[in-house]
Amino acid sequence: MAFLEVKDVSREIFNNNGKYLKIIDDINFSVADGEFLSLIGPSGCGKTTLLRVISGLDNPEKGEVTLAGEKIVKPSVSRGYVFQHGSLYPWETIRQNIGSGLQAVQGKKFDQKLVDHFIEIMGLKGFEDAYPNQVSGGMAQRAALARSLVLNPQLLLLDEPMGALDAFTRVDVQNIVYKIWQEKKTTMILVTHDIDEAIYLSQRILVMTPHPGRVKEIVRNDLPFPRKRDSSEFLETRKRLQQILNFK
Numbered sequence: 001m002a003f004l005e006v007k008d009v010s011r012e013i014f015n016n017n018g019k020y021l022k023i024i025d026d027i028n029f030s031v032a033d034g035e036f037l038s039l040i041g042p043s044g045c046g047k048t049t050l051l052r053v054i055s056g057l058d059n060p061e062k063g064e065v066t067l068a069g070e071k072i073v074k075p076s077v078s079r080g081y082v083f084q085h086g087s088l089y090p091w092e093t094i095r096q097n098i099g100s101g102l103q104a105v106q107g108k109k110f111d112q113k114l115v116d117h118f119i120e121i122m123g124l125k126g127f128e129d130a131y132p133n134q135v136s137g138g139m140a141q142r143a144a145l146a147r148s149l150v151l152n153p154q155l156l157l158l159d160e161p162m163g164a165l166d167a168f169t170r171v172d173v174q175n176i177v178y179k180i181w182q183e184k185k186t187t188m189i190l191v192t193h194d195i196d197e198a199i200y201l202s203q204r205i206l207v208m209t210p211h212p213g214r215v216k217e218i219v220r221n222d223l224p225f226p227r228k229r230d231s232s233e234f235l236e237t238r239k240r241l242q243q244i245l246n247f248k
């Protein structure tokens with residue numbers, strides 16, 4: 001049995017105009033424990049919809065998702081979710097944000113040492129008492145990652161967390177994600193528009209096509225870690241993905 005199994009999943013809705021819409025159709029794939037998988041595809045192909053179903057935020061009209069054999073029917077602290085924007089509470093400091101989920105689970109005497117540990121490894125020391133609008137975009141996203149990771153999730157869902165960052169900061173946060181994945185072996189699923197980001201981080205890349213969203217191909221990415229963005233193998237993999245995505 002695979003760790004995460006997405007079986008025959010379709011998401012169908014009636015939009016605000018009463019029109020029937022099939023957003024994703026008959027999605028099937030599995031993810032091994034500790035694996036890093038990326039989802040890529042054109043805008044609107046249903047990547048976020050699929051991630052929301054895996055998180056339990058939405059339920060599919062057809063099919064099911066199981067994690068370690070348990071059917072996912074609602075969100076759980078065991079499945080972290082980091083958004084492109086707005087994963088942090090603006091009214092809480094960085095420290096309070098990172099600790100808030102832990103406090104909800106462990107109560108008032110929650111493990112402050114663990115929060116300190118994540119402040120340290122995310123390079124947020126000196127900024128723990130700042131509010132999200134007082135730190136850089138990269139720091140805010142590192143804090144958002146810490147906020148999920150501090151709960152030691154079985155599965156971390158990353159919905160373009162680097163998407164709104166400038167190129168330098170994006171690489172910096174990619175390196176943090178890579179380091180955390182190497183150290184903690186947390187199973188991760190990343191939605192991204194950035195082919196290089198998918199190649200840099202993931203062991204398999206699931207390519208989707210739109211209207212409705214379907215799986216076009218799942219590409220194995222066996223380049224040795226840490227990956228070199230300018231190696232000929234990296235560029236070959238990029239070319240292959242561009243072909244699958246029909247880039248001219």
Ligand SMILES: Nc1ncnc2c1ncn2[C@@H]1O[C@H](COP(=O)(O)OP(=O)(O)OP(=O)(O)O)[C@@H](O)[C@H]1O
Nearest residue numbers: 013015016021023042043044045046047048049050
């Ligand atoms: N609740 C909803 N009501 C109406 N339409 C929806 C709803 N949820 C998703 N959609 C539509 O379904 C399609 C897929 O949306 P989704 O956000 O999952 O795609 P995506 O691949 O993540 O897009 P992007 O790459 O632009 O973030 C889009 O056309 C979107 O407008």
